[in-house]
Amino acid sequence: MAKLFKNMFATSESTALTLGEELAxxxxxxxQILKFSSYVAALMALPASYSTAIAESLSKARRQSVIWLSFQECTGCTESITRSFSPSLEDLIFDFISLDYSEALMNVSGSAAEAARKQAMEENKGKYIVVVEGSIPLDKDGIYSVSGGHTNLDVLKEVAKDAMAIISMGTCASFGGIPAAHPNPTGAVGVHEIIKDKPIINVPGCPPIPEVMTGTIAFLLSLGKIPELDHLGRPKAFYGDNIHDRCYRRPFYERGEFANSFDDEGARKGYCLFNLGCKGPVTYNACATIKWNGGVSFPIQSGHGCLGCSEPGFWDKGSFYSPLSTPTSGLGKAAMGAAAVGTAGAVVASLVQRKRRENILKAAAVPKPTETKLGADDE
Amino acid sequence: MTKAPSSCHENDVPLTGLSIALLPEIIAHLQDLAEKLKKGPVFAQEIISLRGLPMTREDIEDLDKHLGHGEVNAKVEVAGNSDVWETSYSGVWRVRHFGTDDRILVDDIVIAVIPEILMAHKDDISASVLRMNDTILNLQQDGIASNQTKSLD
Structure with a gap:
């Protein structure tokens, strides 16, 4: 763990206080830090036992410089990460980072804001994290979205040059999102189609779940490396399972029990929303487990199918209310084994969680915390 | 104990079976802990995070029914509230961290002699030594000052 941080913060200003000192x-x-770490560990599907190691690492780290760029977007991602947060445990993430530039959140504007960005880039060369919200238009040299006389394309290239890593926050920055929907009048694309020489983490969703955003940043801070990503550059901890597999309504699907309209008996009984266009089976995100508004609910639990917003081109995949395909005739047979589904599904879910943890740990190369004798000096 | 948030349809969902399926995992960790403790006092904790599992509210309530309530109840008031309680099985704890509005952020089963969140950290203890020392010095100085005032009277 110490080595990871040595790599990440090797050239950090030695005079700066560590987070542990600063927070003390x-x-x-x-x-309080331990509590936050257990929250992060739970989010990232790391064994919660690693919260001790994460807490130690965070305490020894220094504030991470973050530059947040807003391009072609609705600011929904910023809304999600800021408005949903209460001044308590989740808020601690803001004590761990130094948000040096954010058009939506900073007090200053105009040339003073640009000066702050340039200063942060200079002082943290090669070490800052860039968060991009929104897609980047390429048509007509990117003239469709300009701020301070500079196109989004130019700003992205300039800021990405000396960044440690880039987080594409939201579906627009990840895959082009709604600005890139047919006919894509501005030639909008995601970050990864422009920047090729930096680590990029895609955190799609319209908007992404707040915990997924903070969890990804906290993972970078606490473990000092990029989390394991799937084939679309998304952290597997959050996007490793599809909504359908983790959905609490899955047993109804297995039994062939569906809602066929939003006010029929099936809908009232909470049956599967597949026939009403739910995109859960082809959507990878953490909505079914982390849920929204601090775990209160998620679209399917509130009676509406998944829109598939964390997948590329979700806006152009036909009606949100058309079923993915006609259910197969095998459903009748599946119903015969319905009694076994509950427990078997539960065991599988537990195994999936364990397997996922193993993979994440392998990728992160986190050493297992050693047991300590009570009363022994742990230095 | 704070009530878990309610939902629209979950009341209609039958138990998924996950609560029963978790019990063998808990006992395996408990057995490991018992074996380790035979060799002497050791700090080790295994944690099962319930938020990472697709459990319904009914599943979690069912699990808590099986685990029961033991002798210890604790409240940690830092960065939001936390409820910590020992289940009826000694060494099996429930740890629940809340955000504001009583939203559950962390919902864990901890198998340990005592959950780490209840233990004081060595850095905080060191800071306490300094703080208490300051308090004593201040009290002594106040005492000296007040004696000097009295003698002047």
Whole structure:
């Protein structure tokens, strides 16, 4: 763990306080950091036992410079990460980063704001994280979206040059999103189609789940490396399973019990929403487990099918209310084994969680925390 | 104990069976802990995160029914509230961290002598030594000052 941080913060200003020291001065106890770490570990599907190691790493780290760029977007992702958060546990992430530039959140504007961005880039050369919200128009040299006289394309290239890593926040920055929907009048694309020489983490969703956004940033901070990504560059911890496989309505699908309209008996009984156009079977995201608004609910639980917003081109895949395909005739047979589905499904879910943890840990190369003898010096 | 948030349809969902399926995993960790403790006092904890599993509210309630309630109840008031309680099985704990509005952020089963969140950290203890020392010095100085005032009277 210490080595990971040595790599990440090797050239950090040695005079700067560590987060542990900085937070202690503000009256934040280690118990508070440990609590945050267990929250992150739970989010990232890391064994919660690693929360101790994460807490230690965070305490020794220094504030991470973050430059947040807003391009062709609706600011929904910023809304999601800021508005849904309460001044408590989740808020601690903002103590761990130094948000040096964000058009939506910073007080200053105009040339003062641009000066802050340039200063952050200069002082943290090669070490800052860039968060991009929104797609980038390429048509007519990117003239469709300009800020301070510079196209989004130029700003992205300039800021990405000395970045440590880029997080494409939301479906627009990840895959082009709604600006890139047919007929894509501005030639909008995601970050990865422009920047080829930097690590890019895609965190799609319209918007992404707040916990997924903070979890990804916290993973970078606490483990000092990029989390394991899937073939679309998304963290597997959050996008490793599809909504359908983790959906609490899955047993109804297996039994062939479907809602066929939004006010029929099936809908009232909470049956599967496949026939009403649910895109859960082809959508990879954490909505079914982390859920929204702090775990209160998610679209399917509220009676509406998944729109598939974390997948590329979700806006152009036909009606949100057309079923993916006609259910197969095998469903009748599946119903025969329905009694076994519940427990078997549960065991599989537990195994999936364990397997996922193993993969994430392998990728992150996290050393297993050693057991300590009570009373022994752990230094 | 804070009530879990309600939902629209989950009341209609039958138990998925996950609560029963977790019990063998819990006992395996508990057995490991018992074996380790035979060799002497050791700090080790295994944690099962319930939020990472597709459990319904009914599943979690069912699991808590099986685990029961033990002798210890604790509240941690830092960065939001946390409820910590020992189940009826000694060494099996429930740890639940809340955000504001009583939203559950972390919902864990912890198998340990004591969950780490209840233990004081060495850095905080060191800071306490300094803080208490300051308090004593201040009290002594106040005492000296007040004695000097009295003698002046």
């Amino acid at each position: 001065q503000k009256g934040v106890s280690r118990r």
